[in-house]
Amino acid sequence: MNEAVVFECFSYAYPKTEPVLNEIEFVVPRGSFTVITGPSGAGKSTICRAMAGIVPNYYGGRSAGRVLVDGEDTAGQRIADLTRFVGLVLDDYESQLVSLTVEEEILFGLYNRGLAPAEALPAMRKALNEVGLTGKEKLRLDELSGGQRQRLAIASVLAYKPDVLVLDEAASALDPEGAESLYRMLDELRRDYNLTVIVVEHELAYVLPYATQMLAVVDGRVAACGALDEAFSALWTKPELRALVPDLWQIKFTMEAYLNRKLGEWRTAAEAAAALQTVLTKGETEEYDQRRTG
Ligand code: ADP
Numbered sequence: 666m667n668e669a670v671v672f673e674c675f676s677y678a679y680p681k682t683e684p685v686l687n688e689i690e691f692v693v694p695r696g697s698f699t700v701i702t703g704p705s706g707a708g709k710s711t712i713c714r715a716m717a718g719i720v721p722n723y724y725g726g727r728s729a730g731r732v733l734v735d736g737e738d739t740a741g742q743r744i745a746d747l748t749r750f751v752g753l754v755l756d757d758y759e760s761q762l763v764s765l766t767v768e769e770e771i772l773f774g775l776y777n778r779g780l781a782p783a784e785a786l787p788a789m790r791k792a793l794n795e796v797g798l799t800g801k802e803k804l805r806l807d808e809l810s811g812g813q814r815q816r817l818a819i820a821s822v823l824a825y826k827p828d829v830l831v832l833d834e835a836a837s838a839l840d841p842e843g844a845e846s847l848y849r850m851l852d853e854l855r856r857d858y859n860l861t862v863i864v865v866e867h868e869l870a871y872v873l874p875y876a877t878q879m880l881a882v883v884d885g886r887v888a889a890c891g892a893l894d895e896a897f898s899a900l901w902t903k904p905e906l907r908a909l910v911p912d913l914w915q916i917k918f919t920m921e922a923y924l925n926r927k928l929g930e931w932r933t934a935a936e937a938a939a940a941l942q943t944v945l946t947k948g949e950t951e952e953y954d955q956r957r958t959g
Contacts, residue, residue, distance in 0.1 A: 674731075718739040
């Protein structure tokens with residue numbers, strides 16, 4: 666099966682609310698790095714909860730359509746069974762940490778699932794190694810930095826060896842350096858273990874270097890989805906959605922319109938500078954100036 670997660674015309678309303686998701690259609694290929702973006706209140710966290718099965722299985726409410734995880738409808742499945750396939754790290758990840766020390770944090774969950782120490786200890790060491798926390802096993806949680814606690818929350822989910830890792834606004838409490846290093850690490854995990862990574866992120870500049878596709882959600886509906894070029898182009902054609910296009914791509918689309926040529930996929934400022942340097946030969950710059958002033 667090539668699809669890790671499939672939303673089939675999925676709609677959802679929390680108990681006593683109007684629908685907050687409307688006919689969501691979306692496919693997450695296995696091994697992809699998907700970024701979900703959109704304004705606050707658009708329904709991004711609810712989509713994450715639906716992938717982990719806690720919507721609607723834990724929250725209740727009304728739903729229509731289906732969410733398939735590894736080909737199976739999440740409806741009616743036990744949340745604990747689903748966590749073997751989908752690991753969810755919440756935006757409020759500190760609330761996911763419940764133990765005194767690093768190793769207890771990971772072992773707590775594994776023992777809860779009935780693993781014997783012979784299985785749990787190697788799983789704990791592997792998960793800590795994957796997030797760069799080897800050697801910190803005996804540290805108390807209050808001895809870790811914010812970034813390290815974030816990595817621990819991810820490790821405690823990775824220890825269950827999920828195929829899909831979902832992070833909801835994971836970088837919101839990190840400084841830019843911490844955020845960059847978090848997303849670099851997630852991309853390495855994706856490549857090394859064919860992990861499917863799905864992140865909700867406002868600051869698209871952090872994830873542009875890694876994202877293989879995106880989903881933009883506005884008012885509980887899919888506003889655009891697909892490969893970056895396809896999805897950002899769709900947003901760019903609608904003036905009311907242009908603010909969702911990252912600054913770098915806003916410059917790219919503006920230059921493309923002036924130069925009447927495609928400038929490639931801009932994932933970093935360095936790539937943008939290189940593309941512009943190549944394309945803006947002297948003649949074209951003059952032509953561009955003339956068009957702008959004339
Ligand atoms: P986002 O993650 O894009 O900010 P959410 O998925 O958190 O959006 O919220 C989408 C809508 O669902 C909002 O209107 C929000 O108020 C509502 N909502 C979120 N959680 C609950 C809940 N537990 N009960 C009722 N309404 C909720």
